[in-house]
Amino acid sequence: xxxxxxxxxxxxxxxxxxxxxxxxxxxxxxxxxxxxxxxxxxxxxxxxxxxxxxxxxxxxxxxxxxxxxxxxxxxxxxxxxxxxxxxxxxxxxxxxxxxxxxxxxxxxxxxxxxxxxxxxxxxxxxxxxxxxxxxxxxxxxxxxxxxxxxxxxxxxxxxxxxxxxxxxxxxxxxxxxxxxxxxxxxxxxxxxxxxxxxxxxxxxxxxxxxxxxxxxxxxxxxxxxxxxxxxxxxxxxxxxxxxxxxxxxxxxxxxxxxxxxxxxxxxxxxxxxxxxxxxxxxxxxxxxxxxxxxx
Numbered sequence: 001x002x003x004x005x006x007x008x009x010x011x012x013x014x015x016x017x018x019x020x021x022x023x024x025x026x027x028x029x030x031x032x033x034x035x036x037x038x039x040x041x042x043x044x045x046x047x048x049x050x051x052x053x054x055x056x057x058x059x060x061x062x063x064x065x066x067x068x069x070x071x072x073x074x075x076x077x078x079x080x081x082x083x084x085x086x087x088x089x090x091x092x093x094x095x096x097x098x099x100x101x102x103x104x105x106x107x108x109x110x111x112x113x114x115x116x117x118x119x120x121x122x123x124x125x126x127x128x129x130x131x132x133x134x135x136x137x138x139x140x141x142x143x144x145x146x147x148x149x150x151x152x153x154x155x156x157x158x159x160x161x162x163x164x165x166x167x168x169x170x171x172x173x174x175x176x177x178x179x180x181x182x183x184x185x186x187x188x189x190x191x192x193x194x195x196x197x198x199x200x201x202x203x204x205x206x207x208x209x210x211x212x213x214x215x216x217x218x219x220x221x222x223x224x225x226x227x228x229x230x231x232x233x234x235x236x237x238x239x240x241x242x243x244x245x246x247x248x249x250x251x252x253x254x255x256x257x258x259x260x261x262x263x264x265x266x267x268x269x270x271x272x273x274x275x276x277x278x279x280x281x282x283x284x285x286x287x288x289x290x291x292x293x294x295x
Contacts, residue, residue, distance in 0.1 A: 006046075006051075009046065009051070009054045009055075010045065013046060013069060013072070014042055016065075016235040016236045017040060017042060018236065019235045020037065020040060020066065020073070020181060021073065022037075023206060024206065025179055025181055025202055025205075026119065026180045026181065026201055026202060027178070027179075027180040027201060027202065028177065029146070029149055029150055029154060029177060029178035029180075030175075030177035031175075032112070032175035032177050033177050034112060034175065036074075036101075036112070036179065039077045039079065039080055040070065040074060040077070041074075041076040042073070043073070047071070047072045047075070050069070050072055053065065053068055059231075059232055061231070062232060062234060065232055066118045067085060067116065070085075071083060071101075074103060078106070079105060079106050079107075080103060080104070081106045082103070083101060083102070083103055083104075084099065084102040084171070085100065086099075086100070087099040089156065089161055097152065099156060100116045100153075101113070101114040102171060110172045110173065110175075111172065112173070112174070112175045112177070113154075113156070113173045114176075114179060115149055115153045115154055115177070115179070117179075117180050117181070118180075118181045118235075119135065119145065119180055119181075120136070120183050120234065121140075121182070122134055123187060127186070127195055127196055127198065128198060129198065129199070130146065130199060130200070131143045132198070133184065133198055134287055136282065136286075138287035138290065146180075150178070153178065154176050154177070157173045183205075183206040183208050184201070184205060184206070184207050184208075185207070185209060185210040185279070185280050186207060186208075186209055187209070187210065187211070188211040188216075192207070208277060208278035208280065209278075209280075210280040210282065211279070211281060212281070212283065212286065213253040213254075213256035213257055213281055213282070213284055214253065216252060216256075216281055217250055217253035219249065224249050225247065225248060225265070226265055226266065227245050227263065227264045227266060229262040229263065231262075237278075238275060240273055240274060243273060246266060246273065252281050253281070255281075256282060257283060259283065260281065262278070262279070263278070263279050264278055265277050265278070265279060
């Protein structure tokens with residue numbers, strides 16, 4: 001039997017894989033938009049790559065973790081014949097780009113090129129305008145990311161060095177799409193759960209709230225309790241929580257003075273301390289200054 005740490009890693013990865021499968025995409029890009037998420041299948045055990053990544057110190061970045069999960073879930077599906085992941089294309093000593101995923105179903109002889117990203121953006125201006133949506137690092141802007149996906153990443157197979165690599169591997173790409181998963185965070189006002197999202201975003205997207213540390217401290221109450229989430233716990237909701245991990249708004253405000261914090265707002269004992277909603281608490285100086293840890 002695996003040890004408790006290994007079981008815990010598997011259970012968490014399985015929950016996060018299910019989250020990736022069930023999420024309504026923030027955006028789908030490309031003329032071809034197959035439902036790649038439906039191919040994600042829960043394996044019986046961690047892949048060697050996932051086990052190694054989750055056992056190391058430091059842990060992988062969230063983007064890499066999501067790629068490992070996606071690869072894990074795709075390769076477990078018997079209807080998927082082949083999956084290539086993280087293929088870096090270089091020419092003349094520089095990197096031109098990377099194929100996130102090249103996927104071939106059993107029923108086809110050609111591959112689908114998928115670009116995957118998992119993003120968390122905060123509204124800092126008119127909600128309908130993509131430039132208003134910023135990452136914790138404000139240089140990561142929704143409109144810029146969408147443009148890079150559309151104009152560069154999804155066109156990688158058209159570049160001569162990439163086409164040459166594909167030909168050498170006898171890989172024919174017949175379709176291309178981009179998939180942006182994640183959450184959008186709205187200012188913590190009365191209508192954050194129903195406020196409209198940016199132009200072009202999917203209906204039913206995952207949403208949370210955000211505020212500055214000073215704001216959450218001002219509205220501190222004994223009833224509001226939170227768990228701070230580390231980066232690899234930003235996906236699926238945490239299961240029933242240990243009451244000893246709960247902290248109030250004042251603690252979160254103090255922790256957020258220098259660096260943004262993702263928090264899970266928890267229900268009371270009669271609700272078994274389950275997640276009610278998700279929030280991002282940022283320093284009072286955000287987005288004017290950024291902690292290097294958030295870059």
